[in-house]
Amino acid sequence: MKYMLLIYSDENAWTESEKEHCYAESVQLTQKLNAKGQYLGSSPLHSVSTATSVRIRDGKRLVTDGPFAETHEQLGGYFLIDAKDLDEAINIAGRIPAARKGTVEIRPIMELSGLLSDQ
């Protein structure tokens, strides 16, 4: 079963060296997950100040600066994993270094037939 782990945190709460450290630890985690066949994908995201929102209304495309919702914590990265069940996904989420500063939201992936899958 696939799970998307969405990492939310306050972007301004990270120093440069904390970020670097977190990336290095995350890379190690992806390698460990990959060795167990549980890794499907992962990436940090650029700051929310680079975000662009797109919506189509009445057939017209609207492009605006910024994220869809202004919140205290921003989406800063993700892991896409394969886990046996929610307990295993919770254990992996707890090993994501950013969980020590922010919050990891676990969302089960819905299977949709006809969709090109990652693997």
Next chain:
Amino acid sequence: MNQNTVNQMQKQVDDIYRSESRRVFATLIRLLGDFDLAEEALHEAFAAAVEQWTRDGVPTNPRSWLISAGRFKAIDAIRRRTRFQASLAEIAERLDRDPAPLEGTDDVEDDRLRLIFTCCHPALSPEAQVALTLREVCGLTTEEIASAFLITTPTLAQRIVRAKAKIRDARIPYQVPAIAELPERLDSVLSVIYLVFNEGYSASAGESLTRSDLSNEAIRLGRLLSELLPNPEVMGLLALMLFQESRRTARSSPQGDLILLENQDRSLWNREQIAEGKVLVERALSSQRFGAYALQAAIAAVHAESPSAEATDWGRIVALYNVLARVESSPVVDLNRAVAVAMRDGPSAGLPLIDAILARGDLTDYHLAHAARADLCRRLGKTADARDSYQQALVLTRQEPERRFLEKRLRELG
């Protein structure tokens, strides 16, 4: 077959339903991997039992018969529906592959534990955990649970449907957690049971009938859990609930007015529940692995053994609160400790402790903190201070019997 035999059999099946249905249900969930499918199979199995047992007699092991019948009924149901639902095909395939599992007692008991841990999974909201546990583990109806929690049936039904959907879609596993996770997961089970108990215990007079059933249900759950998982904290919680329940008739007047521990008629306390609680708390404490529930039960045990408030071993109670504050420090524990110190050394020793807790700001919105302060001031003859604190408590309390109690104390101050 005559109507009499059918009626007799129906009664016998009803008895078996009461004693076995939750066990059979828990095992069917494991075999079928789906709550709703298991519930349907359970009812079909019992319906089949009335028919077949009237003809052939009750089998030697009704439980395995029912599990096996439920499994076959589910396979049939799935086959009928497979054309419409692809996800069910997978379950049917697996059930056909696996040989019919004739369950030993251990397996069935493990399934009951699986069901409890799944219903109390921390990924579900506390409200959903409570609703699901009462519905699936205790077998209460949706209407019964809704009325006990003073919410509408559709609201509660929706809560249960959402929780089951999450179990299915997020794949919350149907298993007893690994040893490493057991303490954390057990905490969540114990707090569900204690929440159910307190919901039934701190009820006002008008609704006391339906709500005291909740306390009994919580005690039943505690007993079941302590049989399945004899852990010191499980025994501690069960003991704590029994001690509190033992005072039920003594803690309110026939008019529904609150009677404080010190003024209760102790001959009304239920000795049987106290005796059971004492055995449990001693076992829990001797294990050396006890926690906050066992310590609270130990404190309740000291009260239970005392002939009066004055004759209570307050020194021991203060000592137990000291340990409790180390195990699980909280402002409420500090408050209770302060009250015990006041009982041991006099109100003038307790008052500065309570004032310090209130000054920290943790309990400024907690009516019992102000009520406790008021009581000490009253004993010290500080009438104006006592009045102020009773009035603050009165503003904060939400329970009718407590409001009446505080108003009475205010009147007595003159």
